[in-house]
Amino acid sequence: MDPPQLLFYVNGQKVVEKNVDPEMMLLPYLRKNLRLTGTKYGCGSGGCGACTVMLSRYNPSTKTVRHHPVNACLTPICSLYGTAVTTVEGIGNTRTRLHPIQERIAKCHGTQCGFCTPGMVMSMYALLRNHPEPTLDQLTDALGGNLCRCTGYRPIIDACKTFCKASGCCQSKENGVCCLDQGINGLAEFQEGDETNPELFSEEEFLPLDPTQELIFPPELMRIAEKQPPKTRVFCGDRVTWISPVTLKELVEAKFKHPQAPIVMGYTSVGPEVKFKGVFHPIIISPDRIEELSVISQDQDGLTLGAGLSLDQVKDILADVVWKLPEEKTQTYRALLKHLRTLAGAQIRNMASLGGHIVSRHLDSDLNPLLAVGNCTLNLLSKDGERQIPLNEQFLRKCPEEDLKPQEVLVSVNIPCSRKWEFVSAFRQAQRQQNALAIVNSGMRVLFKEGGGVIEELSILYGGVGPTTISAKNSCQRLIGRPWDEEMLDKACRLVLDEVTLAGSAPGGKVEFKRTLIISFLFKFYLEVSQGLKREDPGHYPSLAGNYESALEDLHSKHHWRTLTHQNVDPAQLPQDPIGRPIMHLSGIKHATGEAVYCDDMPAVDQELFLTFVTSSRAHAKIVSIDLSEALSLPGVVDIITASHLQEANSFGTETFLATDEVHCVGHLVCAVIADSEKRAKQAAKQVKVVYQDLEPLILTIEEAIQHKSFFESERKLECGNVDEAFKIVDQILEGEIHIGGQEHFYMETQSMLVVPKGEDGEIDIYVSTQFPRYIQDIVAATLKLSVNKVMCHVRRVGGAFGGKVGKTSILAAITAFAASKHGRAVRCILERGEDMLITGGRHPYLGKYKAGFMNDGRILALDVEHYCNAGCSLDESLWVIEMGLLKMDNAYKFPNLRCRGWACRTNLPSNTALRGFGFPQAGLVTEACITEVAIKCGLSPEQVRIVNMYKQVDNTHYKQEFSAKTLPECWRECMAKCFYSERKTAVGKFNAENSWKKRGMAMIPLKFPVGIGSVAMGQAAALVHIYLDGSALVSHGGIEMGQGVHTKMIQVVSRELRMPMSSVHLRGTSTETVPNTNASGGSVVADLNGLAVKDACQTLLKRLEPIISKNPQGTWKDWAQTAFDQSISLSAIGYFRGYESNINWEKGEGHPFEYFVFGAACSEVEIDCLTGNHKTIRTDIVMDVGHSINPALDIGQVEGAFIQGMGLYTIEELNYSPQGTLYSRGPNQYKIPAICDIPTEVHISFLPPSEQSNTLYSSKGLGESGVFLGCSVFFAIHDAVRAARQERGVSGPWKLSSPLTPEKIRMACEDKFTKMIPRDEPGSYVPWNIPV
């Protein structure tokens, strides 16, 4: 008998697979087998949404098609039988027709690097298929599982909002007031000025959404579904067999035969275990369309829901039931619904099943605690018949007598209705509000004796605090019979803390926070129930104190609202001149259709190999031996490269490639395995056996480095005035310090490269995602002992870089090139997200120590600062980061007597490197922390102290560079005015006086961001412009397109200079073949420097062609080019810019390192939940002086994207290291970058009208980095709110600030009776799970 075929459709095309590998996921299948590379790999763990596609399934019983988004990276292809898959390529393209969502996301400037865009498009597309006119809530919900590291989400929301019924409005008329009518704190909204606020896009141009144009569900699949013979399908792979029963009977039989095989529904629990924990299942049972598993039945006792329903379906069912039934019956349903709204993203909720969720019993399951307190029962079936078991603590603990038997199938779940006088509540706190596993969650239920207020039943379960969901059953038992009062609450807290215990070294860390949450949730429950009792019997139960009600309210969240103000171009400017206009990113449409080609989208080269790394599992050790034999014996393995192969080519500059006899960090590259496929290379890498012997000392933290004097080079120092003398005359002196955690770049495209030996003269081509092609060329040439002219490096575009694709990328490329050259075959190396995060390092953790001498009016007259950065195990750019930190640490302030010193600490961590802002976000925060403390000491607001110390006019920096700060106070004043600072500050005070458990805070931060590279040579740039005989032009330059839109700007430059339409100018990418000897793209100056070179090339051409053009002024470029050709005049020109004057003498501590300064100010307001540490940014206003913007749409995108990245840095992005130096946070599920839920509910960005002309490209300013720092306005706003809480609770004494201000730190700083109640561990009495580095 023929083996069954796997049949499904992709984008309307039938796919029939005869030899199916059950281990194959949809993402690699689409990308490699079908060559549909629009769908991207971002994490492989369901956490980023880059791989989103839409699945459509036909239900023959209801005769309906269900469309839903899924993560292709976690979708086994065997699960696709009878399904229609739609990818980004299937909905539109540039050759035939664009889909409106593709058009709008591009035209609304919702793409930068574009790597997240196909996923965004598909999430939105799936939403529109189900709701052609979605509400804003549906929209943000649909995009909640998609991460974007570039845009800050606002323009994506703008694009998607155009599909909503009334775009720009929340559409909810809560209390009769719509979002457009009410401002924060009841204040008037920011007014848009029409003249200075030209739209960034025009909605009138947009293609209409026409649902009739969408792909239809394939009729063949409908026919098959209708007539599906009830027969199990079996797909056999090399290692795994996939069994798909289509009836319940067959399922039960399969489970009987293979009791150890998992029943795979969504694969969202089994998949990550297989992938990341090495779990292996030789047999997988995956039921398909079994009706009994999708049952929905409701009677007066409750609901029965099929175990196969997806969590999203459960959400919709519950929402419907809650709407229909009286509130007293729906307590459990409401609680479940509350958690289902924030559980994972839309993709996971659509894949994950209720049964899979329950049976997996994850320790942080959101639903299991609620289902358990709600007295749910599980309906099981096996060959022995039906059985019911309670979903209780024993089941959750997997007690054998209360668990499913291996042969049993969970068919459905009974969820009873709640009863009168019964209350159920759900609580959770995570690092991020949405799409983040809970740190602690809880389900709580109480039943009172009829009307008497006496506890009859009480049930409390917690997740996140043990190896599984934990019940506080003894405590609950002891509280039965008690009245619901404060005495009971106090007793309950003490009992629960005794019963639900956490060791100091508990996995996941945050132990004291978790203990506090355990009882904070209890307090919230107490209040919620008290309020419920009052509602039921107002005469009998007291109201909550007014200032306590806020404990129960959700954090302020109004729908997104923004204004953007930028200068319009001079009306006299020619209409065809694009400079200053908000031109869309020229790859925007291609990003949105998936046609934009990134490195790993390039097709395989004949005989291509794959390279993967073996990395050290020890932080500081001697390599005793490396045994490669087993790995080398595996099929498909071609070679394993170690340091001994590279010999003297194993290093370049200060960086070594592969470990020789010692490793210096976990993640140190040990060897590189090369095989004929990625899968085989990875399998072989696991078989490489390295024996280590630990070495002393192990230095991980900055403090340890200081103790061991473990520094790269000696200190760097800048000094001005006389600090010691100034300390003698000041009114007050304070000393303090702040620790700032590192940051992961989290570019969406991981490190990627393809090296192709050309087979002739040793030539080699490197296609790589890098910011620095010349360096790659140099390092590869040196490694291969080739002259540089044989090595060419090509970069079409980069899917985000942020500083992380320079040093390490080059090392990876050198090793990959060595492998390619050795074997004469192309070699591809693409890091997985976890490898990337482990190996590549990120922003430096920082310690700033300060001593400030100041007058009582806030003037800081003396400042002595020490900066330490955790550089990791190799130098990389760390010294330069420290230098930039010292040069920029004054931020916006004139400190007349200043001494600042800095050290790069050598530790046993992966080498840290450049990240957007390059030292300034840390150095600036140290200064602002000091200012904030000075303000507190002086009894002034931090804003007052900021103004007092601010640069105001022409002045000198501490390294004696003269500059004009004229627009700095202007930005400050304008920001104050636009954000209604005083009124809102008063309103914040009022809010805080009225609310005990929610507090608001506001902070305004100025910005002076110096722009420059520090040396003339490093600022040089070159360009090449060709004009062809048809009148079109091709421009090349040395800058890399990594999302910032530099290629778009360069085409704008050519268009202006040559007076040629932008459509006639093309740019193919960056290559060392066209423009040699380039500098790294970074430091905010890429467009500026390269633009001046492009301009120069154009002017050379124009000069050459001037006689021809003036002879035929009415001619076209085609005419002029032909004439030039006929006259033997070259139509190619190089352009050159030698770099800005730039120098700094570190001996003397003076110089002119920067060409210009970007000024700005940002004001943020936040609300915090003092009981959980949650926060929400309510509003942010940013005012920037950006000079003459070349492209306001791109520039606003840079400011906004950087701001959100900064907000992430200072609030939620937390890297966790073990005490042995292993990075735990290796993917989006452990490391939280801001998601759509994090962006401020209101954003107002405005650019000052340009004031002066400068030497820069059309007097513009580079904006790539500066906005990051403004994210600290959120940090200090949180600080302000926490201070209000502490003041109210009478907590005096300093609060040691550190970044990021995570929910943990916020909660623990809002000290109260609960934080006092928890047990504390003696430091040193336990080994903590993680350490701050």
Ligand SMILES: Cc1cc2nc3c(=O)[nH]c(=O)nc-3n(C[C@H](O)[C@H](O)[C@H](O)COP(=O)(O)OP(=O)(O)OC[C@H]3O[C@@H](n4cnc5c(N)ncnc54)[C@H](O)[C@@H]3O)c2cc1C
């Ligand atoms: C990116 C991501 C984010 C997440 N975020 C959250 C979150 O915020 N909160 C949260 O609570 N959870 C979260 N989860 C976990 C998620 O809820 C679970 O993975 C999911 O519910 C499991 O369902 P599934 O259908 O995919 O299970 P599968 O992986 O298909 O199966 C899981 C287990 O259940 C068993 N099983 C499934 N169905 C049956 C049945 N009918 N009878 C017997 N056994 C059965 C299988 O044998 C297997 O052992 C997240 C997961 C991911 C990947």
Ligand code: FES
């Ligand atoms: S790649 Fe699939 S979710 Fe990230």
Ligand code: FES
């Ligand atoms: S545009 Fe979203 S990740 Fe770059």
